[in-house]
Amino acid sequence: MQTDSLLEFLLVEYRWVVVVTCLLPLSLLWKVWSTVRNYVVFKMNSAPKNHDKKVKEIQKQIRKWRMSGCQTKLCTARPGWQTMSFRQSLYKKSYTNIDINLVDVLEVDTENMTVRCEPMATMGQVSLTLQPLGLALAIVPELEQLTVGGLVMGTGVETSSHRRGLFQHVCTQYELLLPDNSVVTCSETENPDLFYAVPWSYGTLGFLLSATIKVIPAKKYVRLEYHPYTSLPELSRRFTHEASRPDSHMFVEALLYSRHEGVLMTGDMVDEVGADGKYNPIGKWYSEWFFTQVEKHLKRFQKGDKKTAVEYIPLRDYYHRHTRSLFWELQDIIPFGNHPLFRLTFGWLMPPEVSLLKLTQPAAVARLYERSHVIQDMLVPVEHLEDAVQKFHEEFEVYPVWLCPFKLPNQPGQLQLKSGKESEMFVDIGVYGVPKAKGYETVSSTRRVEEFVISRGGFQMLYADTYTTREEFRQMFSHSLYDRVRETLPGCLDAFPEIYDKVNRNVRK
Numbered sequence: 001m002q003t004d005s006l007l008e009f010l011l012v013e014y015r016w017v018v019v020v021t022c023l024l025p026l027s028l029l030w031k032v033w034s035t036v037r038n039y040v041v042f043k044m045n046s047a048p049k050n051h052d053k054k055v056k057e058i059q060k061q062i063r064k065w066r067m068s069g070c071q072t073k074l075c076t077a078r079p080g081w082q083t084m085s086f087r088q089s090l091y092k093k094s095y096t097n098i099d100i101n102l103v104d105v106l107e108v109d110t111e112n113m114t115v116r117c118e119p120m121a122t123m124g125q126v127s128l129t130l131q132p133l134g135l136a137l138a139i140v141p142e143l144e145q146l147t148v149g150g151l152v153m154g155t156g157v158e159t160s161s162h163r164r165g166l167f168q169h170v171c172t173q174y175e176l177l178l179p180d181n182s183v184v185t186c187s188e189t190e191n192p193d194l195f196y197a198v199p200w201s202y203g204t205l206g207f208l209l210s211a212t213i214k215v216i217p218a219k220k221y222v223r224l225e226y227h228p229y230t231s232l233p234e235l236s237r238r239f240t241h242e243a244s245r246p247d248s249h250m251f252v253e254a255l256l257y258s259r260h261e262g263v264l265m266t267g268d269m270v271d272e273v274g275a276d277g278k279y280n281p282i283g284k285w286y287s288e289w290f291f292t293q294v295e296k297h298l299k300r301f302q303k304g305d306k307k308t309a310v311e312y313i314p315l316r317d318y319y320h321r322h323t324r325s326l327f328w329e330l331q332d333i334i335p336f337g338n339h340p341l342f343r344l345t346f347g348w349l350m351p352p353e354v355s356l357l358k359l360t361q362p363a364a365v366a367r368l369y370e371r372s373h374v375i376q377d378m379l380v381p382v383e384h385l386e387d388a389v390q391k392f393h394e395e396f397e398v399y400p401v402w403l404c405p406f407k408l409p410n411q412p413g414q415l416q417l418k419s420g421k422e423s424e425m426f427v428d429i430g431v432y433g434v435p436k437a438k439g440y441e442t443v444s445s446t447r448r449v450e451e452f453v454i455s456r457g458g459f460q461m462l463y464a465d466t467y468t469t470r471e472e473f474r475q476m477f478s479h480s481l482y483d484r485v486r487e488t489l490p491g492c493l494d495a496f497p498e499i500y501d502k503v504n505r506n507v508r509k
């Protein structure tokens with residue numbers, strides 16, 4: 001990473017000093033506190049009773065805002081440092097912040113196979129609550145601090161999305177507080193326009209009070225197969241086949257380690273460790289970061305070992321396989337984080353809470369990331385996978401690249417299929433790291449990739465920086481249903497800005 005001054009150099013190269021000595025112990029404190037708190041609250045079954053009381057607390061805040069003449073727009077009071085995105089939203093300073101202190105799992109319905117969660121419940125919390133019941137969310141987005149509210153109002157994807165779609169496609173009902181202070185529920189059959197406009201609305205239609213999400217039976221392990229490739233066309237063909245086949249494996253994912261080479265992984269939930277593979281508890285504190293373990297399969301393949309490797313991984317370890325290394329982002333913060341000695345001594349404290357990393361990010365680091373760090377997830381139809389990888393290589397040249405397939409059904413809402421088909425297989429292309437492409441420049445390079453994605457009928461995940469203009473944004477995301485719903489919801493236009501006003505690069509720091 002290039003740095004300008006000695007101070008910048010120290011703050012970047014030695015950021016690990018603060019992270020290892022302060023943030024790791026603090027993160028452990030936070031993890032222990034929140035796990036115990038969630039367990040006690042769930043066990044005491046206090047949450048469902050408290051839910052209506054807490055909703056009244058929120059309605060009190062909205063009433064106060066309305067009594068004061070709706071002077072400002074509204075947003076949640078979730079501090080920017082706690083959100084699972086690189087930036088902190090500037091609008092939180094001028095909007096009326098509404099405290100949504102709804103942090104719990106409300107009830108698990110084993111008959112209808114759903115769980116009702118409050119919006120501030122996190123993926124780690126929900127998967128811990130469901131695990132003893134032998135259940136899991138139908139889609140478990142990777143990072144533990146992701147919240148239900150953020151995944152509904154933004155989006156969520158995981159390696160079973162080729163079967164089940166995005167996070168919104170496994171939600172059956174939303175409970176919302178509208179700007180006129182009314183509480184409504186919506187689903188495919190009840191207020192369907194609102195139901196389909198909520199995903200990707202980024203909190204600009206109302207406040208989410210709870211979401212009902214599909215759950216599935218969870219088995220103890222994932223049987224994972226590793227298929228290395230040294231040809232992108234072959235990897236792309238097999239990736240598309242594995243994602244689209246009617247009898248697909250439950251999990252499909254690929255990591256690219258260069259423009260032409262990568263490892264495709266296919267997996268299924270199983271109850272026992274089989275004799276055809278080795279048991280690999282990748283979640284153990286001492287175990288190697290997952291993406292470097294996967295790369296070893298590519299290296300052995302390049303040396304002539306062509307066999308398909310099989311491993312048995314504990315289910316929870318699999319769901320959060322990239323969490324301990326924050327995909328591959330921690331290597332830029334704790335460069336020796338994957339060293340065996342460090343893992344043995346400090347591995348049990350990893351990863352540092354993203355929230356604390358954000359809270360303590362030096363300005364010099366922010367400037368450096370601004371200039372020479374890419375964090376983007378672009379969603380394109382899988383037929384364009386090869387030319388998309390080519391485009392990302394030309395503009396960014398960042399590896400590994402995360403490839404995660406997902407099925408996109410043709411439903412009303414912001415994500416419209418340009419092909420008009422009933423459903424289409426897409427791929428999430430995740431790029432996180434220091435760009436090596438010659439001539440890389442943050443805005444112009446990213447805008448060229450955005451233009452490419454729009455031209456292929458794709459979408460940009462909006463936790464990342466979008467440099468699109470308002471017009472380009474409306475080209476990428478359909479606003480016809482969204483605009484209509486905003487006009488029909490009483491007080492919505494006064495209470496909330498448009499999506500673009502909450503996600504574009506100029507409203508984030």
Ligand SMILES: Cc1cc2nc3c(=O)[nH]c(=O)nc-3n(C[C@H](O)[C@H](O)[C@H](O)COP(=O)(O)OP(=O)(O)OC[C@H]3O[C@@H](n4cnc5c(N)ncnc54)[C@H](O)[C@@H]3O)c2cc1C
Nearest residue numbers: 026027030034038082100101103120121122125145353355
């Ligand atoms: C070291 C440290 C790290 C922290 N990291 C995070 C973090 O990564 N994510 C985060 O949301 N908050 C984080 N917080 C803030 C923390 O959640 C609470 O705001 C603080 O601990 C006070 O909680 P409380 O006693 O008011 O609990 P509560 O009254 O239960 O919660 C108050 C607020 O705390 C947050 N909160 C509490 N429990 C949860 C939960 N299970 N899931 C999500 N949010 C919850 C919510 O913002 C909620 O509005 C952190 C705090 C500390 C000290």
Ligand SMILES: NC(=O)C1=CN([C@@H]2O[C@H](COP(=O)(O)OP(=O)(O)OC[C@H]3O[C@@H](n4cnc5c(N)ncnc54)[C@H](OP(=O)(O)O)[C@@H]3O)[C@@H](O)[C@H]2O)C=CC1
Nearest residue numbers: 075076083084119141147149150153154155156157203208
């Ligand atoms: N595997 C995956 O899919 C991953 C996804 N992500 C991204 O992370 C995001 C989620 O991060 P997270 O920190 O949980 O969410 P955030 O706190 O960042 O919230 C995301 C958006 O949702 C809105 N929102 C959140 N809760 C509510 C609510 N109760 N009512 C109304 N609006 C709400 C926020 O509005 P406001 O600004 O007013 O608070 C914000 O606009 C996802 O959208 C996704 O893009 C990141 C990593 C992995």
Ligand SMILES: CC(C)=CCC[C@@H](C)[C@H]1CC[C@@]2(C)C3=C(CC[C@]12C)[C@@]1(C)CC[C@H](O)C(C)(C)[C@@H]1CC3
Nearest residue numbers: 084085086142326327329354357358361375377432
């Ligand atoms: C769809 C999927 C799987 C997305 C994965 C997104 C992750 C790679 C993102 C989400 C939050 C994220 C942007 C973050 C960072 C890295 C990439 C993350 C983890 C870091 C930790 C990079 C270092 C920065 O100093 C800072 C701490 C601000 C951020 C925090 C958010």
